Amino acid sequence: MSHWIVAPTLLPALTAAYLILFARNDIFHQRIVSVAATLMLVLLTFGLYQLAGDGESRAYLLGNWPAPFGIVQVLDRLSATMLLLTACLAFIVVVYAIHGWDRRGRYFHALFQFQLLGINGAFLTGDFFNLFVFFEVMLIASYGLMLHGGGPRRLKAGFQYVTINLISSTLFLFAVGLIYSVTGTLNMADLAAKAGQVGAGEVALLRTGALLLFMVFAIKAALVPLHWWLPTTYAAASAPVAALFAIMTKVGAYSILRMYGLVFGADAGPLALVAAPWVIPAAIVTLAIGAIGVLASRTLLDLVCFSVVASMGTLLIALGLFDEVGIAAALYYLLHSTLAGAALFLLVDLIAVRRGRARDRLNAAPPFPRDYVYGGLFFLAAIAMVGLPPLSGFLGKLLILDATRETAHAGVIWATVLGSSFLMLVGFSRAGSVLFWKSAAQPPQEEEEEPKRRVLPTVAAGALIAGMVLLSVFAGPVSRAVTDTAQQALDTRAYVEAVLGSIKTARATGH
Known part of the structure; x- marks a missing residue:
């Protein structure tokens, strides 16, 4: 039993406690400790x-x-991949x-370190009650992070965010209560061993608990019709917080994969x-609504928020196949979409500061100095999020289309993925032309002081x-790695044996 497994939860927990007790009044001290701890992570x-x-669990x-x-x-x-992605993003x-x-x-x-504690714990935990605990952390x-900096807009969005998550937490407790009442366990491996052994009279009750839990994870993953909280919340958060939140919707997708x-x-x-x-x-439907939202957005921040909704729809299309090829495609796209969403949130902040009073509104404004740097970065991030070659968004969507080629919904999926990509292309193209081309034709406002260069x-x-x-x-190597990950993620026998031993494995698989 390797004691390093518990370290991704222990390190941010101890770091957060240290920061509160010994460095809460010294921002320079906080920065050194937080950056060093995150690098260690x-x-x-x-x-x-x-x-x-x-390949061993x-x-x-x-x-x-x-x-x-x-x-x-x-x-x-699977958990190791999500931990590494979270740490690099953080x-x-x-x-x-x-x-x-x-x-x-x-x-x-x-708060940043406590957030990492909750995310890492959710990826590592082996039972649903502690998944609830880490969700709450x-x-x-x-x-706290979303309200960081204050302001009425954040307070209003925070109230909505708290309300939807309180409802989600209540549903979570109802769901685990139903599951425990039928099976007597919340351990994932033990539940996998017992789910197929439930009596006929209790199947309906267990199915109700499982579907309630799916609603909870669907809220976290911003799946329609439970997606409405994301654009408001992410648009109100500060740029680094919104970028970190790019991994939070993936916690919902991860939980769906683990559970179902x-x-x-x-x-x-x-209950298979x-x-x-x-x-x-x-x-x-999530993908379609996200793409329409991108096209209809009037600010760059709203455009990015709806593109995150669209990316979750794309990811969950592949994940919903629940087979090796589909999950491998979903995992590759998950890596891409997390990086793309986070990059765009940071770029929105950088561009808004340089545009002065115009901020991120999609209307022409006086040009800002050296805008080719941000224009180039925005162009790369946009084609990645839309899914144009040669970046990873194109490869991820290609893998998803290939994975769904033989499914019953293939025609609808292909039409939606390709159609939404076109709508997003139009939306991002319009935003880029307004921000960089049309603005270049505006007379500069010399009275405005040029913002300081933000190199870091x-x-x-x-x-x-x-x-x-x-x-x-x-x-190529990444695709092989996610294929191996998908194969292991679906291997119930190996997972149960790693946690409970060979006796429960025989029960889970009928051997």
């Missing part, structure tokens, strides 16, 4: 990713209490934030793939775009 998660590369039993009675964290390719975001955003509130870095920290690909997977008897009929239709934040945004370039250049 990158190195740590990279090591765990290498450890998980052998590893369970960490807290207090050495045996599962399913004790708390368990599980490391496999490091870039915290580097961006130390340029000034963290000064707008005393506890930014502590993540959400409480996100409330593993626990209620193909071996779950009458219980949520599968709902995922793809809802994802298609620009480098941070560029690093995210460079990540998408690397995803494209190394598409």
Whole structure:
């Protein structure tokens, strides 16, 4: 049992406590500790990713209490991939934030570390009750981060965000209560072993609990019709917070995969793939609404928010196949869309500051100095998000289209993916032409003082775009890695054996 498995939750928890107790009045001290801890998290998660590369699932039993009675964290390719992605994104975001955003509130870095605690815990936990606990840690920290800096707009959006998540948390408790009342367990491996053994009289009750839980995860993943909170919330948050939030919707997608690909997977008897009929239709509508939102947006920030909604629809179309090819395509697109969404949120902030009073409104304004730098970065991020060659968005959508080629919904999926890509192309093209071409024709306002050059934040945004370039250049190795990850994510037998041992494995698979 490797003790390093618990470190991605332990490190941010201890860092947050230290920041509150010993550095809350010293922003320079906070920055050093937060950046150093996040860099350590990158190195740590990279090591765990290498450890998980052998294809073996590893369970960490807290207090050495045996599962399913004790708390368990599980490391496999899927959780290791999500941990590494989160750590890399967090490091870039915290580097961006130390340029000034963290000064707008005393506890930014502590909340940032608590947010990482919740996200990492959600990716590692092996039971649904502790998934609820880590969800709450993540959400409480996100409330504080979203309100960071204050203002009526954030307060209003924060109220809506809190309300929808309180409803989500209540549904979560109802769902786990129903599941526990039928199976007597919330451990994922134990539940996978028992789901197919439930008596005929209790199948309906367990199905109700499973579908309630799907509603919770659908809210987190911004799946239609439960997506409406995302554009308002992300648009109100500060740029680094919105960029970090790009990984939060992926927590919902990850949970759907764990719950309905593993626990209620193909071996779950009458409850096999219980949520599968709902995922793809809802994802298609999510993609369509997101693309229409991009086309109709009047500000650059709204455009990016709706593009995130569209990207979640695209991702969940592939994930909803619940087969190896579909999940592999979804994981590749997940990596891409996280980087693309975060890069665009940071670029919106950079562009808005340079445009002065016009901010991010999509109307012509006087040009700003050296706009070719941000124009080039925006062009690359836009073609990546839309899915044009040669960047990773094009490859991700190509993998998804190929994965859905033989499905019953193939015609609708292809039409929606291609049609939405066209709408998003028009929307991003219109935004780029207004921001950079039409603005260039406006007379400059010399009385406005030129904003200071923001080198470090620009480098941070560029690093995210460079990540998408690397995803494209190394598409072959990355595709093989996500294919191996998808294969392991659907292997119920290996997961159950890693957590519970060979006896429960035999029960889960009928051997």
